[in-house]
Amino acid sequence: MTTTHETQQTTTPQYPEHFEPPRGTAYRLLFGPGLVRGAWMGALFFVLGTLLVVGLRAWWGWDPVWLWPVIITVAGLTAAPIGFLAGIGAFDYWLYYLSGRPTRPEDHSGHGARSWRDYFRVNTDHKVIGIQYIVTTFVFFVIGGLFAMIFRAELAQPGLQFVNSQEFNGLVSAHATLMIFLFIIPAFAGIANYVVPLMLGAPDMAFPRLNALSFWLLPIAGVMFLASFLTPGGSFAAGWTGYAPLAEGQPLGQTFFNMGVQWAGASSVMTALNFLVTIITMRAPGMTFWRMPLLVWANFTTSLLVVVATPFIAGSQFFVLFDRVMHTDFFIPEGGGYVLGYQHIFWFYSHPAVYIMMLPGFGIVSEVISTMARKPIFGYRLMALSLVGILVLGFSVWAHHMFVAGMADWLRVPMMITTLLIAVPTGIKVFSWTATLWRGRIRLTTPMLFALGFVTMFVIGGLSGIYLGSVPVDIHASDTYFVVAHIHYVLFGGSVFTIFAGIYYWFPKMTGRMYDERLGKLHFWATFISFNLTFFPMHYVGLRGMPRRVFDYAEAFGDLNFVISIASFALGASTVVFFYNMVTSWARGPVAEANPWGAHTLEWQVSSPPPIFNFDEIPQVVAGPYEYGVAGARHAVMSPAREAQEVPA
């Protein structure tokens, strides 16, 4: 790790001297912002939260005074994280500000990273935050993947081998939860954090301190999900959907899920708000909405979805939490609650959430395909408008997850129609990518391979989505492995492929080094083949009636499940190639040029990695971003780059 960052130091420009905080004394270590202060302040706030709960309960005369589910919720899952955030210094500037004291420059000009330590600090540089996001999310990607390996080992044969039923459910739930809330959603946020301000010609995000806070909420959520494994009764095991009333009677681990979702949700809402304000108010001169790269469009629409929809999952988890801890009856029929309400509220977020997990990928793929095919994107405006179409339609389809849940019958057909209508804007996108490729000068680099892999896999996932969106088929296929196959074709073959495409595409920009193309291609083909071997047979076993989320199954499915499990291990192994490539290339790869792909968008017009404040002078945008193959076409006029030493403090 050290070598990685030392090499990075040599490639990044010099930073202003005052930024380096003095270190070394024990006082600084204990009381200066950082992980040490975060640790003891987290512990302190845990004690304070416990005292609050115990004190109030003793005062009211409630019995028992030491009620652990309440103490864990208030002290462990709410107060301690706030203490940790205060300790690492996420609130320092605001606390100085609100008390009217002079704010200290080093609190917020903590810009850029001089050593690897700066990645473990509250840092307000969108480029540092982007890398913090990406590295963190890939850590959770590995953990979530290992969980999948464990339960695939369990599923290799019928009957119970390695884990018991509750542990199995816990592993499946944690796998899905980590992959969704700690990998796909924040990995896109990380890539966008790095790239979007650069693409806009902006020096940073609109609210850099809020940006830093959004990132630090994420590891809190992840640690919370993982900590649930240490609770009596094991991790949360009601699925990532956490349906009530199943979730209401679960052991303590479920509370960790309820609260972890709140922290992850708060993180995504703040990031989304930041993106929206950045995109609306900080575009370079000449960068009209119709000249924005499609990745910016994608993050604009995604952020709108996040801001509007995410509060609903917060609500749904609050209700379950209240039912569990405060004895309310939101979803308890005996007390007058309405059980199906949970699913409506949950899916009102979680269906738009699948677009939150897909639209940024659409953006990445549009960038990659247009650049690598050396052609203007086909139907640029329609590509942007189809994102908006998905955004609007996405709010009208949530009940297609509930066709067999016993909801009002009249709701089924309207929801089916809106669901199938989503095929129109997504179809426009697929046709546009295909038309962009048509007669292009295609370069099959690793990001391009992943982009093409995405288009093909996403079409398969989209087709099975049309089956599942139709009421009659869904009644047959609901809760079978057909659904598992569908979700993995759209989330792995879809979202994860686009994340890989984006990582490879912007790797030279982020690290200043080039990845190994041969290893990249090996990674793609290993992933592509083992992915299909893993998930394609699931369509078949699903239609034959194998239920999902069950640790045991009929003997007849044994052989195919064995194949699936072996393929899934190969899929897991294929990511080893990826990590090896990333780590060695980041440490020792050949130095990358500023613009290795010959792309037109603004992030490629600055050095790799970019200067501390991105642009010496804000560029003037003069045309659209994808004018490839047009003689003399430019997206923007840049002022000539100055020497790195002259970067203004």
Add this chain to the structure above:
Amino acid sequence: MTSHAEALGHHEHHGPPAAHQSSRVDPRVLGMFLFIASEAMIFGSFFAAYFFVRVVNPDAPGTWPPEPFHFPVFVAGVNTIILVTSSFTMHWALQSIKRGQRTAFLAGMVLTFLMGLAFLLTQVIEYLHVGFNTGDGAFASVFFGLTGLHGAHVAVGLSLLGMVIIRGFRGHYSPEHHHGVELPGIYWHFVDVMWIVVYATVYLI
């Protein structure tokens, strides 16, 4: 006093150089409005739960709240008047600082804060005397859910107002720099408007 504030104002801008302003909307105001949109959706989810429990639920009780409970409509009505009034004093405070009238600004802020605090304390006392608890059925769940969620927002709003008051008494804000008053003000107005909807839904309908 002004020199102090100016000296601080000099320190306001660190970090990245100024970006090109591509919109006439102030980024902070836009951020606050987006945050409020998100907050409105949080309330939306609680209203949805209310709607499910009371309207969609086939087993919903015929009378609302079910016998023998009742909601303190009158006390909450008085509370509504207090909170709505505080919106006007908030506006007065903002207009005053825009005109450079510091005394009126501070008086307006303190009045707003005290009314907000009175609202919150009244709500706590109302909870103690309302005659039912969270475990007494779904009607109580949605009652405590909506009023409690709103109470939490009042508490957040009060912290923001408290922050403005502290800074105000330390000599900050001027006719040129009053965003620090305006943004909490916008949030406070949102909290007030939301209360009118909550009051109408929970207590009146």
